[in-house]
Each structure stands twice: as C-alpha cells, then as structure tokens.
Amino acid sequence: MIAKPEWFKKSKGIFSFEITWQGAVYLLATLSLIFIGMMLPQNIIITIIIGGLFLFLIIDAQYAFLKTLDEREYLHYSIAMRNTAWGMIVTIVMVSLVMLNFNDEVNLGVLIIATGLVGFIVNVATRYKLEKSN
Amino acid sequence: MKPSTPFGEPMKTKIKEHRKELKMTQEELAEAVDVTRQTIIALEQGRYNPSLILAYKVTKALKKEYIEDIFELENEDFKY
Numbered sequence: 475m476i477a478k479p480e481w482f483k484k485s486k487g488i489f490s491f492e493i494t495w496q497g498a499v500y501l502l503a504t505l506s507l508i509f510i511g512m513m514l515p516q517n518i519i520i521t522i523i524i525g526g527l528f529l530f531l532i533i534d535a536q537y538a539f540l541k542t543l544d545e546r547e548y549l550h551y552s553i554a555m556r557n558t559a560w561g562m563i564v565t566i567v568m569v570s571l572v573m574l575n576f577n578d579e580v581n582l583g584v585l586i587i588a589t590g591l592v593g594f595i596v597n598v599a600t601r602y603k604l605e606k607s608n
Numbered sequence: 609m610k611p612s613t614p615f616g617e618p619m620k621t622k623i624k625e626h627r628k629e630l631k632m633t634q635e636e637l638a639e640a641v642d643v644t645r646q647t648i649i650a651l652e653q654g655r656y657n658p659s660l661i662l663a664y665k666v667t668k669a670l671k672k673e674y675i676e677d678i679f680e681l682e683n684e685d686f687k688y
Contacts, residue, residue, distance in 0.1 A: 544643035545658070545662060547647070605646075
C-alpha cells in the first residue's frame with residue numbers, strides 16, 4: 475500500500491472529501507499515467523505495464539480512502555456499490571438488447587457511456603437515500 | 609406500525625443525556641470513538657444501530673460500565 479488514509483479524509487456530504495497536497499500529488503501522478511501511455515509508442519507490453527500500474531494506483535488510493543470511513547459510512551458505501559453493480563449489469567443487458575434489436579450490432583461507446591451514467595446515478599441516489607434515512 | 613431503520617429495529621439510546629451530563633459535544637464524542645459527527649447524530653436519533661464494538665466504545669466514552677446503560681431495545685418482547 476502506497477497511499478496513506480490521512481491523505482484522503484472524508485468530510486460531510488455524499489461525495490465530498492478533503493484531500494491533502496500529498497493526496498493531490500498522488501492522484502495527479504496516477505492520472506498523468508494516461509497521458510504518458512498515450513505519448514509512448516503503442517505496443518502491447520507498454521500498454522499492459524502502464525494500464526496495470528494505473529489500476530494498481532487507483533485501487534490503492536481507493537483502499538486508502540475506504541480506511542477513512544467509519545462503520546456507518548462503510549455500510550452505506552457497500553450498499554451503494556452493490557446497487558451500482560446491479561444497475562450497471564441491468565443497463566448492459568437492456569442497452570445491448572435494444573441496440574441488437576435496432577442495429578444488429580452493439581455500439582461499444584454508447585454502451586460504456588450509458589452504463590457509467592446509470593452507475594453514477596444509482597450510486598448517488600442510494601447514498602442520498604441512506605444518508606437521509608440512516 | 610413500529611418505526612424501523614433500513615437495517616432493522618431501531619434501538620433507544622441515552623447518548624444525548626449522558627453526553628450532556630459530561631458536557632461533551634457531539635464532535636468530541638465522535639473523536640473519542642473515532643467516527644464522524646453524522647454517525648453520532650444518527651445514533652442519538654436512533655436511526656442507526658451500531659456494531660458491538662462501537663456500542664462498547666460509546667459506553668466507555670460516556671463513562672458507563674454496561675452497554676445497557678446507554679442502549680436498549682425499542683421492543684423488549686422477545687424470549688430470553
């Protein structure tokens with residue numbers, strides 16, 4: 475584990491969290507990997523290394539962030555992620571079926587955007603509802 | 609119909625009374641038991657049932673000996 479929980483401190487609100495300069499540097503360095511990956515010559519080895527490093531750093535940051543949550547927030551987070559996953563699965567199936575019905579092919583770009591959007595909405599709605607009631 | 613939390617039957621708590629006796633703010637209690645102030649508010653309003661560990665920490669932070677001094681079931685109609 476590289477990222478430290480104290481770099482990402484949860485504050486009041488659904489998504490708001492305070493971030494220290496170390497956390498900001500960590501996230502910027504992680505995101506800059508995307509641009510580094512685009513600048514380097516395209517080959518499978520570089521893509522795997524950069525992609526793997528990017529995923530590792532993102533998961534590491536998320537793991538550190540989760541350690542800042544207390545048990546009630548962690549429960550909310552878990553339920554929100556479960557609902558998000560179900561929302562995304564249903565969206566993938568439904569959008570694919572609709573596109574296959576009309577176009578005989580699946581537009582991957584539309585599918586990714588629709589799935590991401592539904593996941594985001596379900597996540598926010600679940601957290602908002604839980605924060606209000608619990 | 610009894611009110612309930614999304615995770616089951618709510619518990620009555622005496623956190624607020626005991627906290628005020630000790631002249632402790634929600635923020636101070638939250639810091640003492642390592643949770644957010646929102647969690648203390650939810651506990652005081654009976655909207656969240658804490659884990660056994662959190663209930664124990666809250667009890668000790670409020671200088672009480674037993675968890676039952678702070679938390680009790682809304683409905684005590686169950687067989688022991």
